[in-house]
Amino acid sequence: LQQFAAFQADHPDLRVEVVLKKPYGPGGLLDYLRTAKPVAPSLLPDLMVLDAAELPTAAREGLVQPLDGLIPSQLLTDLFPFAARLGEVDGVWVGVPYQAELQHLVYDTTKLERPPMSWRDVYSSTTPFLFATGTPRGGLNDVLVNQYLALGGRLVDEEGRPVIDREPLVEALTFFNRGRKLGVIPYRVLNLSNAASVWTRFLAGEAGMAQLPATFFLMERDQLAHVGFAPVPTRNRQIAPLGRGWVLAVVTSDPERQKLAALLLEWLMEPENNGAWSRAAGRLPARRASLEMWDQDDAYVPFIRQHLERAVAAPPPEVEQVLAPPLQTALRNVLRGVSTPEEAAEEAIATVEGRR
Structure with missing residues (x-):
């Protein structure tokens, strides 16, 4: 005003x-x-x-x-x-x-001397990695899509239709699967439905790192004595928010x-x-x-x-509405341990192809 x-x-x-x-x-x-x-x-x-x-x-x-x-x-x-x-x-x-608006990593400098930059760094971490598994208004999950895009995955084809590329999606889901098995991605992320709940848990000291929209960090930055910022760790350190x-x-x-x-x-x-x-x-x-x-x-x-x-x-709503549900299901099934990355990717691709 x-x-x-x-x-x-x-x-x-x-x-x-x-x-x-x-x-x-x-x-x-x-x-x-x-x-x-x-x-x-x-x-x-x-x-x-x-x-x-x-x-x-x-x-x-x-x-x-x-x-x-x-x-x-x-x-x-x-x-x-x-x-x-x-x-x-x-x-x-x-x-x-x-x-x-876009997302990046925040980390607790009292728990991590330096932020993880790659998947290998995440796997070897002694502190949990938190993120939201829910999506705002049924849209794409930034956490999965960031990894997928960094691996060269597409959201639309040459004609502007929704598309999922198999290999990047399998690789991205493999990251979450291995993180789950190692315990660095805790099972409780399945209960974190939005970024606000992740931010609350992070500030409470429940994890040393979290992926969040930049706004959360910026709005309280002056009061955050021990919170650093970094890119989201990806396999090849590519930035693709x-x-x-x-x-x-x-x-x-x-x-x-x-x-x-x-x-x-x-x-x-x-x-x-x-x-x-x-x-x-x-x-x-x-x-x-x-x-x-x-x-x-x-x-x-x-x-x-x-x-x-x-x-x-972010793709237009008609694309996002087709891609978001199957990708969300794939991520949650992998994190729950009920699907392998390959199985989850195949199911997501079949669903998208059936709706194109």
Whole structure:
């Protein structure tokens, strides 16, 4: 809200009214757009915040407007590559990511002298590795997908259809299977349904390392005296996090109001403004120039810049909905010890091929 007040101070002839909505479900952001447009379009906002995962639905239903000609193209080119892809739907630029999210490792420096960088380091660890086995709103499990992507696995084929590559998936599941057998991945991870529960257990000292969204670390970093950060350990030390985010989208179809909405959008995305907001809020910026506004002497900045540059954009919802359930089942079956990595992978691939 402070940023909107600052915008109004810069533009005293304009007034910004902020309407808060819950993010998802009935009465949430997307639902609000759908229900208000046909019966009370005058109640719709000119500019809206939306989870990038819901942007394709909003765009295909005509609920948000194309941005070509409204927003300078140099803003698009300054976005991290995965973020630029999140803002496009069917080749049309319809959203500007202002906040990014991805996962990395956090570790307790009193339990680990240095963080694990490879699978071998994890296997030889004397402290548990925690992560969430549940997924938000039924989406892809970042923990499994990070390993799969780092091994060269694909989420979509050349035609944009959901796909699972067998060998990378078998290898990724083998990591979790061996970690389970060695005890470094404890059985209790099956009860950790979300990142918040992992964070609570980690802070309580139940494990020396955990994979978590960056936001958890950033929001409490100043109070964390013994928590370090590192890439997620992978077989070949490749960094391939799944990139997500939130976008700003223009809703109004009125040309004059579109110009005003674009003016506010550009102001919010100015590096000084977006950089200051993201740093203060404990969020990752989606724009390179915004990250430049962070403390460049902070070791976390080059670390997270590398992750943001290499992140893979989360696939569109129609792909994620096909891939997520079988991949989730594969991971849980391996962690429960009821399927081998090969069996779990074959079942997941068969399920996806049957739904394509």
